[in-house]
Amino acid sequence: MITLxxxxxxxxxxxxTGFGRHIAQKAIVAGYKVVVTARNVQQVTDLVAGHEDQVIALSLDVTNPDQIRNVxxxxxxxxNRIDxxxxxxxxxxxxxxxxxxxEETRKMFEVNFWGLMHVTNAxxxxMRSQKSGHIINFSSIGGLASFPTLGYYHATKYAVEGISExxxxxxxxxxxxxxxxxxSGFRTDWAGRSSVKTETSIPELKESIVGQMLQGIELGVGQENGDPAKAADAVIKVVETTEPPLRLLLGQQAYDTATYKFNSLLASIEQWKETTINADYK
Structure with missing residues (x-):
């Protein structure tokens, strides 16, 4: 146990809920000082009980600059610091x-990308004055590979990937x-109350992989393979290591998807290598 x-x-x-709550619980048990936040602070005050010297709960909507500054x-x-x-x-x-x-996609960008960056910049x-710190940015396997019906979500996560690098x-x-x-898929509220879905109304799309994916996502809520408590353990481990990775995949599906994507990408790059290098001045 770490001393306070x-x-x-x-x-x-x-x-x-979800990853944030599990990470907060694990960090508190590990003895870290923790600031827990949520748009509705009443949903996280239970995390403070019994740990008043170690934990504070604050309201935070990441799209609200005044709340970011206050937090x-x-x-x-x-x-005295943020590590x-x-x-x-x-x-x-x-x-x-x-x-x-x-309107929905812009709202998602405000939260997933701009909200993340505004908190980071605050x-x-x-951290620079301390000359130390660790920023953990939640992306997704969807920040590395794309699937039907998630195009704009992928766009937010690809943006997080690029700027984080x-x-x-x-x-x-x-x-x-x-x-x-x-x-990859974890049993959080991401595909439930933390998401919005626009049903397809174009007949050709409804009968295609688009309709199938939308139906599959709805049926799969609560059945995901990923355990958010184990994901929280992984985040704690990354923070405690001396040489943390730039990227950490979580879940078998994430590993399988990423390795397939990059093996396929490398094969395509090599296939078109001659055309690629011949585009330079000689």
């Missing part, structure tokens, strides 16, 4: 690309690590 005087300070977004200020006021930022808050959206509703000055290079001189967490 020696423990790192964790700031975790989206702690009401960061309150964390520094209470614990680990877990950007977990996020939502899903299911629809064919053609039928996706712009925390970074403190750049950020990791920029922050390396300051001893700040960045890790992308890339889960």
């Amino acid at each position: 005087s020696e423990s790192k300070v964790w700031l975790i977004t989206g702690c009401s 960061v200020d309150r964390t520094i006021e209470k614990f 680990v930022l877990v950007n977990n808050a996020g939502i899903g959206y299911f629809s064919s690309v053609e039928e996706s509703v712009e 925390v970074l000055p403190h 750049s950020l990791s290079q920029e922050l390396k001189p300051f001893n700040i690590h960045v890790t992308l967490i890339e889960p």
